[in-house]
Amino acid sequence: MFGRTDRYYVKEFEADTNANFLVVLDISRSMDYASEGISKLDYARYLAACMSHFSRQQRDRVGIVTIAEDIVDFVPPSAKHLDMVLHVIDRLEPGGQGSLSVPLLKIAEATHRRSIIAVISDLYDDPENVLRAVSILKNKGNDVLVFQILDPAEINFPFDQAAHFEDLESGERIPVVPERQREQYRELMNNHLSELSRLLIENRIDYFLFDTSKPLDHALFSYLSRREKAGRLR
């Protein structure tokens, strides 16, 4: 254009590209907990299925990785893999202990295209470790979203009867007096959640806490609204 007209032009255009959308779903035994109603794992299933479905609707390639202490199932992102993703989501069984470091490292090594990666877990780990594991994906140029799923009993600790509490993942039993430990528990949990939120947001990683007592559509809508606002700002 400059040769013909000897004038500079700026050409603007918009183009839609097909992105990879990969769901990383924690299926450790701690996810198989429900104080009442739906369990965390089921809640995570619905969330993963919804997000995969939405992504496929906008022609993204969808895939899923289920993890515990290692990768359990891996469906690479593809335009044709929605059914497989849904099948994996439907058939998965909880098991193993939760750990993000090893599986996320392997995922980072396995993905070569920049992807949107949604990590769904209860994040029972030190916040620094969580950030370290997630940052590997982030540093490879992926758009990483972290969804923490918690049962209301894990937040409020409403128990009133002294009993032995059994860790779902390790099987360890501890005598607990909830009335005496409730306040301390809540404080520790709040500190944990605050630290996670602070670290992830500071590192430009989207973080959202889902409470299984709240309807999934409501939680999802809140998240997407916030994501849309953030997108406009960028």
Place this chain on the structure above:
Amino acid sequence: MGFSFLAPVFLAGVAAIAIPIIIHLTHRERKEAIAFPSLMFVRKIPYRTVRRQKIRHWLLFLMRSLAVILVVAAFARPLLDSSTQAVAAFSTARELVILLDRSHSMAYGDRWSRAVDATRRTVNGIGPDDRATLILFAERADAVSQPTADRAVLQAAIDAAELSSGVTRYGPALQLAREIVERTDRPRSEVVLISDFQKSGWDPRQAVRLPEGAEFTIVNLSDAEAANLAVIDAAVLRTRSGGRESAIISARFINSSGMALEDVRASLIIDGQAVQEQAVNVEAGGSASLQFAPVVVPGRPVRGVVRAGDDALSGDNSFHFVIEPEQPIRVLIVEPRAAGPDHSLFLRRALSIGSRPGFEVEVRRVTRLGPGDVDGRSVVILNDAPFPDGEAGRRLRALVEDGGGLLVALGRRNPPGVWPEGSTALLPASFGGPVERASGGGGTLSYLDYDHPVFNLFRTPRSGDFSAARFFRYRMMQSGEGSRELARFDDGDAALVEGRLGAGAVLVWASDFENFWNDLAVQPVFLPFTHEIVKHLAGYREPDSWMAVGQVVDLSLVPELAADELPEDAELLVAGPTGGNTVISPAEDSWYVRLDEPGFYEVGLAGDGDDRSAVLAANLDPVESDLTALDPEEMVGAVVARTEAGAAAAPIITLSAEDLERRQALWWYLLAGAAVLLLAETLISNRVTRATN
């Protein structure tokens, strides 16, 4: 003023307060573990050491404890003291008469303790202006306290009250109560009758009507089902075999319960040792008899007891009796000089038969009668023989004057002319020549004095026919002053005349006993007739093998004590069955002793040197063993005065504790209070739980 409880045993349930305490102090650990996603925030803390140290919610604890107490108190069936209620209801002063039944039937089960409790409650309820009198009654009524407002005096009287062995009689107690009520100056009066309402003690014809306006309150202590077996009689039948005297004991039992008693062991105890035991079956509401095997009677009084059953009224399960050795009547038959060998055949034969009493008969010719032959005799029969003269005659007169008996038969050999001069004056009738009645079949006896002991036995029809005897001759008799004609012939002549000579009796029979002038000797009535004559002349009284409690015994009539031979300053010591001693002083004319309790009384001379003694057996009145209860309303209707309109003048309040408790129904309020407390506790605890969460 205060509470009492019908079922205080339930108060032990207060221990249930420990339950909320335990709940508060020990937070029990759940047995199953609670699964939790991660315990990274849960610290390990041993919790028991902390939890058991203190009660956290005092309000909840107090509410739970109070609820438990209320429930327990409700089950214990509380009641406000009845008399307290009365005081609250009526403020005016009253005259209170408490009639406490202490008859033997009150010993059944716990009746007596319940009666004492009811009496105490009544006394506790008297107001400051009230006045009360306590009357104990059985067959008689005794006011054990004067009308008083002092509870201490009344309580002391209650403490001293004891059961008696007497029978129930309501009449005297009600009469005494009426007298007190009639004399009172109090505006109100109330009679409280505390009894088991034994039906046998109530005679409507002797009902005492209280003054108009007097309240009549009953405390009914009867039991719906009162089972009682009683031994009510033990008859002693004497037999003699081989020169040894034996006794056969026949016992009688009654069963006043509604259930048949089978195979009840009845034992015969002689002098403290069980010698026989047999089983007896008694139908419900029926009676039964049992005969034990003969027991040998030694020559001394024997104490016997028949014992059977083991029920709530034990006093009538034993029956006491005494078997006295036989004491024969010593009879001397005096025959005329020309008597044949069988002159007294019929008399001897008749008197040789008999065991109650036996007769010891000796026969002497009047010509051979020595002074010593008369001594020691109870009865002398001049069988067609004249009065002996000389020393024998004087001894005979002395014998009669000292209480002995003389029977004179005026036969063919006994005209007045053969009698020593002046001796016929000892007879109650003068006599003369014989009266011929051979023509026309002979005379008969047309009048007999059945009120006299000699003929009393023949009083009832078909108990002896004297009219069959034919009298062909008899001597004309003219009754003297002070004499009594006991029998007359059909022509009006005296046949048997009785007179007194000193302390003794003289009977004159106008004919003979030989079957010569008459045929009475071959008539069936001859044997009992002669027995009755001799027993009467000897002053014989059949010894009582037992007596009834409440009976007053005249010790002067007890043969063993030989009252007429006692020294003037002698004192009798009466030892009761339970050890209480009573001293009787015959010198002061007090020969009487009252038998107050069942068992054996031992009577002896106080002091040393005289071993005369007697044993008396006393038994409860069988009437008291019948525990059938009277309908109290029947008594109330007869005792309470009615107004002209026919309505009861005084309110009738049944102070039975059960009725009072039912009427007050305090348990309902207690349970309602407990329910409200538990509801409030639930609300508060939920609120506390929510706040904690």
